[in-house]
Amino acid sequence: MPGTAAIYVRISKDSTRQGLGVERQEAACRELAGREGLTVGDEAIFKDNDISASTNSRKPRPAFDAMVSAVRAGKFTHVVSHSNTRLTRRMRELEDLIELSKETGVQYLTVVSGNDNLATATGKQMARIKGSIAAGEADLTSERVKDAAKQRAEMGKPKHSRYRTFGYDAEFKAIPEEADVIRDAFERVVRGESVSSIAVLWRENGVNMGNGKDVHYSTVKNVVRRHLYAALSTYKGEVVSRSTAEPIVSEALFWAAQDVLDRKRNPRSGKNARRYLLAGLIQCGECGHVLYGSHTYTNKSGNSRHSYICKTHMQGCGKVSVMGHHIDEMVLTMVKRRMTMTDAIAVPETIDYQSKIQALEEQMQVARADVREGRLTFLDIRETLIDLSQQKTALEALAVAQEDEEANYVPNRTWVEFKTASLSEQMATVGAVIQGVVVSAATSNKWDASRVTIYTKRGNAVPGTSIKSDVGDMRRIVAGFRDIPVKPTKLSKPIKGLDGKFAGSNKADN
Structure with a gap:
């Protein structure tokens, strides 16, 4: 007796966002349903595009959930998919599908994985074996992806995404106009301005992030939190190397902004x-x-x-x-x-930190050139790069402090x-x-x-x-300070150079 079929199609990653992969799956599934004499209605197609079905993904599958609900409601006698892995790579979900078949009598047909009769012990055994293999493949794929991501981070290669990263072109060279906006945001945060006020300023000035989305608080916060703008490469939130991207802000400015945001985050x-x-x-x-x-x-x-x-x-x-x-x-x-x-106190003698920073950058460039030309590997120079980077960060911080000190006198x-x-x-x-x-x-x-x-x-x-x-x-x-609605602050760090009972210098600076 002919039945009604639900077609479920899914693709884990669709870089073009055009759904071509799921369209090919749908055509093959329709052909199979036709050979089996099944009716496929207009509302029988369930598509999850650009969504993984592995245990490593937490992203919901709305079409899959809707398909299961429709089957449970008795709307379909069959579910057709391109393969068992398109339905699921999760063993727990497989058991749910087996239980669904037991409750409703629904049958599962696939274009390339064969058809298992879940009404029999052998059919369920075969389905579980296939499911176990699919889950194992998903785990192996996940490991390879993570290893590749870690390697890219250690090599300092920026992560490419669907949209161009704000501030950079496709080669991660800074775009001057956008870089100025980013740098200004970091400086405003360090000066004590709120992220929300910067977001308002960006909207008023028509700042375009390039992803089609409006600018909100989270937009600016994510920009100021992003290590990439200081040419720092991270993996799982930890800095692992210098990035090959052109730096837009100095490390000193970046970490100063992080310190301000961390203080404001105190509950x-x-x-x-x-x-x-x-x-x-x-x-x-x-x-x-x-x-x-x-x-x-x-x-x-x-x-x-x-x-x-x-x-x-x-x-x-x-x-x-x-x-x-x-x-x-x-x-x-x-x-x-x-x-x-004006003339009461002379500006203190300044130190040429920039030349020292430039010398360190040249040493880092030489080390990277050795890697590019095959004389050394990244592992050979990693510790050297970290040491040079830390020295450079310290010098940049001293340079910023010197600028602040000069600003106090002028x-x-x-x-x-x-x-x-x-x-x-x-x-x-x-x-x-x-x-x-x-x-x-x-x-x-x-x-x-x-x-x-x-x-x-x-x-x-x-x-x-x-x-x-x-x-x-x-x-x-x-x-004039009373009743001013402003953002909260946090416990500050202990005064630099003071501890315990705050024993400090007795030298007056007045």
């Missing part, structure tokens, strides 16, 4: 929103933990008052609390002093501009001037400036007693 940060000037910069002098900003009260004039507190539930000692406006005013005084300096923003800037911009400027603030426990209920030590970017300690602020000017700025 504990939500309760300490960045509405406090020194969030992430002020630390407890007793235990070393960050002091958290906390709203205290609003006075009769409508000005908000806040404190910086060492919180026990955040692993702090709970011994230190200080009124925020006192500390903010002291730090703002230092910022103003730095901005209004301000690029006036005090008037600073006062009218957003809190995020003010925080970024403060972070460029100071390394951190340490506050010790109080000995009385009165304000005591000697509790405070401010550490400059050069690691010098500035006693709080040496800072005389323009109280009126500073408090007008501090009063």
Whole structure:
């Protein structure tokens, strides 16, 4: 008696996205169904294109699931596929198909794998043997693919995808216009701007990623997280070699951006929103933990008052609390002093880090040339490349630090501009001037400036007693910090060069 057939077609990888592979399978399946006298309706074709059926794939197969549901509903008496591997390479799914045949009586026909009668023990045995072989082939294929991917990563070869990688041409040479956009995003993140604000900026400027998709938060985050832009080759998230792609950002800038994003990712940060000037910069002098900003009260004039507190539930000692406006005013005084300096402090002697970096790059190029010309293998030079790369990273970091230090002495923003800037911009400027603030426990209920030590970017300690602020000017700025909805921050790292009780230099830098 003729029956009705469901045709299931699938291809694991379709690089053209045109579905030509599944169309060829469908034609062969229709021919087989015709020879068997089966009816194939318009709604009997189930296609999963560019989807694997192996145990190594977690991607769902919507057409396969729909086909099983239709069979269970009694719509089809037969399922036709090109081969048993098109149906599944998963032993667990095979058992489900055997059980489906037992429940509904459905029969499975294949163009090239033969037909197994699942109503008999022999038929089920043969189906399981074929399924086991198919699963084994899938595992072997997976191993080969992983080995090839690891080898490509170790050789520094970038991974090609369906769409051109933003910032690069097909040969992974930087496209200047797109590279500028990428570099600007990294720099904005390091300056403290949010990823969301950068995404908005990209949309407003019509940045085209080349994949037909709109720019969102995740778009920018993925760009700034991508090692490729620093010419770093990774495998399973670990850097294994230098990439042959042209670098768009320096390693120093890349890792600085990662540090900023990692700090923002801390799940504990939500309760300490960045509405406090020194969030992430002020630390407890007793235990070393960050002091958290906390709203205290609003006075009769409508000005908000806040404190910086060492919180026990955040692993702090709970011994230190200080009124925020006192500390903010002291730090703002230092910022103003730095901005209004012209001839007071000479710019420190600079070191030509770029020539040192260039020398290391030339050594790396020589090593790679030895590999290309067959004199050495990649394994021979891998340790050398890693060592040279680490030296280069350290020098680039020193170069960036030197640029920051010079920027502190040659301000690029006036005090008037600073006062009218957003809190995020003010925080970024403060972070460029100071390394951190340490506050010790109080000995009385009165304000005591000697509790405070401010550490400059050069690691010098500035006693709080040496800072005389323009109280009126500073408090007008501090009063403007209240109720500002901004992104959260995280516990910052301990102040560089300080540990334990924050024993630092006594040299004043004021």
